[in-house]
Amino acid sequence: MCAAKAITGNLFERRTVSVLAPLPLAGPYDYALPEGLDVAPGDFVEIPLGRQTQRGVVWGNATGEVDPAKLRDIYGVLPAAPMPAVTRRFIDWVSAYTLSPQGAVLRMAMSVSDALDAPKPVFRFGLAHGLTESQANIRMTPARKRILSLLADHPSLEQADILQETGTTASVLKGLVEAGMVRREQVAPPSPFALPDLSIPRPDLSEDQEKAADLLCEKVAAGGFSTILIDGVTGSGKTEVYFEAVRAALAQDKQVLVLLPEIALSAQWLQRFRDRFGVEPALWHSEVGQARRRETWRAVADGSARLVVGARSALFLPYRDLGLIVVDEEHEHAFKQEDGVIYHARDMAVARGHLGGFPVMLASATPSLETLANVEAGRYESVVLGQRHGVAVLPSVEIVDIRVDKPERQRWITPTLKQRLVETFEAGEQAMLFLNRRGYAPLTLCRACGHRFQCPNCTAWLVEHRAWGKLQCHHCGYSAKIPDACPACGAEEKLAPCGPGVERLYEEAIQTFPDLKVEVATSDNIAGPKAAAALVERVHNHEVDLLIGTQILAKGYHFPMLTLVGVIDADLGLAGGDLRAAERSYQLLTQVAGRAGRGERPGTVLLQTADPNNRVIKAIAAGDREAFDKVELSERMKYGMPPHGKLAALIVSGKKENEVDEAAWRIGRVAPRGEGIVVLGPAPAPLSLLRGRFRRRFLLRTDKSVRVQAVIQDWLSRVKTPGSVRVQVDIDPYSFM
Known part of the structure; x- marks a missing residue:
């Protein structure tokens, strides 16, 4: 009763609270408490919402926007620990910062709805205290004796353990319980997680x-x-x-x-x-x-x-x-x-x-x-x-100019890298080739008519996965069988892959080194912790000589015998209008280079590039992160870009292109203006069609002193968009696609 008083005040009035549901709703709704039900903020409850029963969290006092007499009653409190106050404050904060509905953020915190139900009861069995005359006259079968003997040595055990240890059946145990010789008691389910052992000595630190x-x-x-x-x-x-x-x-x-x-x-x-x-x-x-x-x-x-x-x-x-x-x-x-x-x-x-x-x-x-x-x-x-731990040293980094040191036609490994691979394998060491492209080829076209295979749902080329015999979109998941003839002109045997993916690089590697054990690692075949653990074991056991992979191999791995890393296309990712293209490329290539020479043997990294004077490539080769960061930060400052300014994106999307264009035009007409505020757009997104939705983008750039969220809220409040058009807000965008 005290908890309800804290929320609702006068007990002579109908008691009311606000409840937030894990749905894309702007805020909590008011509900009434039936007689005899007390709740507190954070309690998980069941509520009527429309014609459905929904689960939610008591958020606090009722908003008072609805007459208490018209409110529907909460059905009841769920048997789960209340959501802590700090978690509720965090949900409110994330909602306000990202301009997302509170209920949508709550949904992430209530992602396992059945965890709110009472766990299945756990029962344990032990010897009953004392022995009555009638119990003493019970016929003792060998099975009963084995159970009683086991329980004499243990305070209590679960049924499965008793049956396994004694080789008896559940009916024998049940008979002992009914006879009063064994007691059955419900206990709290044990935690599946053991406590960490803090007494284990730590390793030697530098x-x-x-x-x-x-x-x-x-x-x-x-x-x-x-x-x-x-x-x-x-x-x-x-x-x-x-x-x-x-x-x-x-x-x-x-x-x-x-x-x-x-x-x-x-x-x-x-x-x-x-x-x-x-x-x-x-x-x-x-x-x-x-x-x-x-x-x-x-x-x-x-x-x-x-x-x-x-x-x-x-x-x-x-x-x-x-x-x-x-x-x-x-x-x-x-x-x-x-x-x-x-x-x-x-x-x-x-x-x-x-x-x-x-x-x-x-x-x-x-x-x-x-x-x-x-x-x-x-x-x-x-x-x-600043130094590697133990005897390991940072690898040396070399630039290979593919305009001079050219690979053979339809090959991607330069003569220099090929020679280094030979030397590495002769020394009994391992190597890695890095190419951040999944599949066999990023584009397939017809040599007869020039037709290019594009995703019907996205503005993206279909990637050939020759091992699976299909073309796939890496944005929406659409896939189709590789056809025998061009669907545009009907020409047969004219389909050509353009550019390399890791599967094509694997094909070249096994042709070049037919006696070596070569393995490809991408998100397509390393799909979880078990697959990753199996890969680690194979590499450590030297069941792999050459590892070929994408960014999935760029971080976290420690292979002591891996001494050579070859980056096939170090320029990949440097082009385009992405604000963070240079920074991201520098980070990725540095992490890839860091896989080499992590044991006692020194490592070498070869960066194959057509732009050896690019500042990212030069900074990695020189190991001069400070110089790269200084130049990149000065470039950002020149244009008022993060971290020296603020960015936010508005993505307008819908199934019908004309509706999206109309909505974007209306939003653009009332775009904010003022000192320290610049609005770019609307413009078609680089992926102007994604998963069947047409997309237009705005980019809002402001000074650091501007409250971006308030600006956007005021902006969007001035225009109404149809329900068929979605407007998403991305505060601090990282993707510009």
């Missing part, structure tokens, strides 16, 4: 690692919000350093979240975690099955899941007492969610730490310019690890 670890642990011990960048070259031991901070937080009985950009790449990371803490962490990513997600959600809510390792969505779990977030590879584009609620997990992690009053640690060998600007401004602190 002097730089020791200093960095001490600072991080001091931040954890001091408590309060702070953001620290762990800025370390590839192979410098950043993981072992932040593991010390993880241990310090766990020692304070806090929960810890480690965000990884590509959970499928975490096989080696997970093994390092197991070695350091003796247990498995709670995993949260798309490959986790529904039953395990349900268990994990509950364990996070009740605090028994002490350490969570997950993709960006793990931010929205209902942590009972979160005390540290680590964002590993903080620069990664994969932390940006582009659909639904559009947000960047790194930035939201910092906001979550601020709301919860605890440290957030960002780790990277190639920090984002936004993070570096925050360090420069004093908003973030940093620790620097």
Whole structure:
């Protein structure tokens, strides 16, 4: 009753509260409390919504917008731990920052609806206390004796364990319970996650690692919000350093979240975690099955899941007492969610730490310019690890000009790279070829009429996957069988692949090195942690001589015998109008180069390029990140681009092109104007047709002092768009497609 009073005030009036549902709704709706039902903010409840029954969260006091007499009653409270106040504040903050409906953000925090139901009861069995005269006269069969003998040595056991140990049946156990000789009691389900072992000695740290670890642990011990960048070259031991901070937080009985950009790449990371803490962490990513997600959600809510390792969505779990977030590879584009609620997990992690009053640690060998600007401004602190750990040294980087050192026709490996590969294999070492293109070829055309195969749903060419015998769109998933003849002119045997993908590179590699063990690794065949772990084992066992892959191989892997990395098309990604093209290419190529020479043997990286004077290529070859960052930041400052200014995108889309154009024109007519505000567009997006929807884009650029969200809210309030047209807002856009 006290909880209801706190929310509603006068008990003589009809008691009312607001409830937020996990739907794309702007805010909570008011409901009445039936007689005898008390609720508090954060309680999960069932409510009527339209003609359906929906689940939601009590958000607080009723808005008062509807007469209490007309409100519908809450059906009841669900048997789940209430959503913590800090999680609700975080949902409100993300909604306000991203201009997304509150209910859409809540949906990410309630992604496992059946976790709100009571877990299946767990029963244990033990010997009954005392023995009556009637029990003493029970006939003791051998099966009954085995059960009683087992329970005499154990306080209580579950049925499955009893039956397995004694070789008996459930009916025998049931008979003993009915006879009163064995007691049956319901117990709380055990947590699926064991407590980390904090007594395991840490590995030896270098002097730089020791200093960095001490600072991080001091931040954890001091408590309060702070953001620290762990800025370390590839192979410098950043993981072992932040593991010390993880241990310090766990020692304070806090929960810890480690965000990884590509959970499928975490096989080696997970093994390092197991070695350091003796247990498995709670995993949260798309490959986790529904039953395990349900268990994990509950364990996070009740605090028994002490350490969570997950993709960006793990931010929205209902942590009972979160005390540290680590964002590993903080620069990664994969932390940006582009659909639904559009947000960047790194930035939201910092906001979550601020709301919860605890440290957030960002780790990277190639920090984002936004993070570096925050360090420069004093908003973030940093620790620097400038040397590789142990005997490993950074690889040497060489530029191969493909205009001079030309590959053979319809080949992609230059003579120089081919010779280095031969030398590497003769030395018993391993090599990697990197090409950030999946499939066999990025484009297929007809040599007779020039027809190009394009996705019917997107403004994108279909990628040939020869191994699967199909053409596929990597944007919407559309696929079609590779035809025998051109669909435009009917010519047979005239279809030609243009450009290389990793499958075509594999074909060249096995023709060049027929006796070697060659393997391709892309997101097409490394689809989860198990596949990644199997790949790691094969490489470590030297069952692979040459590894060919895309960006899935660019980070996280440690292969001691891999000493040569060849980048087939280092220019890929440098062209186009993407604001972050140079930065992203520098980060990706640096991470790829970092796979070489991580053991005792030195490594070499060859960058094949047609533009050897490009500043990205030159900076990587010189190992001069500082010079690259300085030039890139000055270029951004010249044009008022992030991190020196703010950006937001508006994407107008719909099924009918004329409706999209009309809506975009209307939005453009009332575009904001003023000092420090520039609006570009509307213009067709580079992918002007995506998944069957026509798309037009606006780009809003403002000074840092401008409140972008307020500007956009005012802008969109001045125009009404038809229901068939969607307007999405992307604050701090990372993709310009």
